[in-house]
Amino acid sequence: xxxxxxxxxxxxxxxxxxxxxxxxxxxxxxxxxxxxxxxxxxxxxxxxxxxxxxxxxxxxxxxxxxxxxxxxxxxxxxxxxxxxxxxxxxxxxxxxxxxxxxxxxxxxxxxxxxxxxxxxxxxxxxxxxxxxxxxxxxxxxxxxxxxxxxxxxxxxxxxxxxxxxxxxxxxxxxxxxxxxxxxxxxxxxxxxxxxxxxxxxxxxxxxxxxxxxxxxx
Numbered sequence: 001x002x003x004x005x006x007x008x009x010x011x012x013x014x015x016x017x018x019x020x021x022x023x024x025x026x027x028x029x030x031x032x033x034x035x036x037x038x039x040x041x042x043x044x045x046x047x048x049x050x051x052x053x054x055x056x057x058x059x060x061x062x063x064x065x066x067x068x069x070x071x072x073x074x075x076x077x078x079x080x081x082x083x084x085x086x087x088x089x090x091x092x093x094x095x096x097x098x099x100x101x102x103x104x105x106x107x108x109x110x111x112x113x114x115x116x117x118x119x120x121x122x123x124x125x126x127x128x129x130x131x132x133x134x135x136x137x138x139x140x141x142x143x144x145x146x147x148x149x150x151x152x153x154x155x156x157x158x159x160x161x162x163x164x165x166x167x168x169x170x171x172x173x174x175x176x177x178x179x180x181x182x183x184x185x186x187x188x189x190x191x192x193x194x195x196x197x198x199x200x201x202x203x204x205x206x207x208x209x210x211x212x213x214x215x216x217x
Contacts, residue, residue: 005180006173009126009192013199017134020203025210029140032151032190039153042209043091045106046190050084052110056117056128062120065070069175076132076168090155090177104215105208109201116194116200124180126191129176135160169196 010017025042028034056079061073081088102110116127148154159165179209180188 004158004177005183005188005191006177008097008188012192013196015128016199016203017137018140020134023203023206023210025206026138026142029153029157030146032153034153035154037214038209040092041089041200042103042206043214044100044210045103046084047088047104048100049106049110050081053113053128053131054081056113058126059117060124062119063124064175066178067120069178070169072175076172079168087099087156087159101215102173103208103213104203105201105213109198109205112198114200119194120190122176122183122187123190123194125176125192127178127198129172129195130202132169132172134199134202136166136182171185
């Protein structure tokens, strides 16, 4: 029996995911020690990122070969934005980041995703998957291993460790597997390569928040 593409992709990205779990930003989320300033920096950039990400999901919805896949990607976009807005409103308390500028890492990540929209649908779908899968795994990991009593970021952790988010993630993985099943070996290789790159972008996004990254000029 052939291995699922998602199994191959996750194994290829696993070393990066393990580095994400070791990152001080993620550890600070888990034990509640992350500074509010760093968390707010992260959320401000996340607002800008999610706006771009939702547009990419809607673009992909129109390209999906099956009706159910189209509906699912449209739902991912609407539900994802809704969940992020709840997080932003809860933690940012009405702050309006309209005028904020993307950090170098945020601009790089969104630009990488934008570029994939010119690629084959299979590759474009693989590029948006880490934002689902890495967050779900991180939330699940923290819920399983940390005591969240008194943790100021408990609501964030529970949102990404939630069963409904896990179900959406499983469906996103399943769609990528469906696309990969009919793909050539070369196309599957490109799917894996972009999945690994965008997993690296996830690490970079958190690292940028940890250092409160600014433009040097």
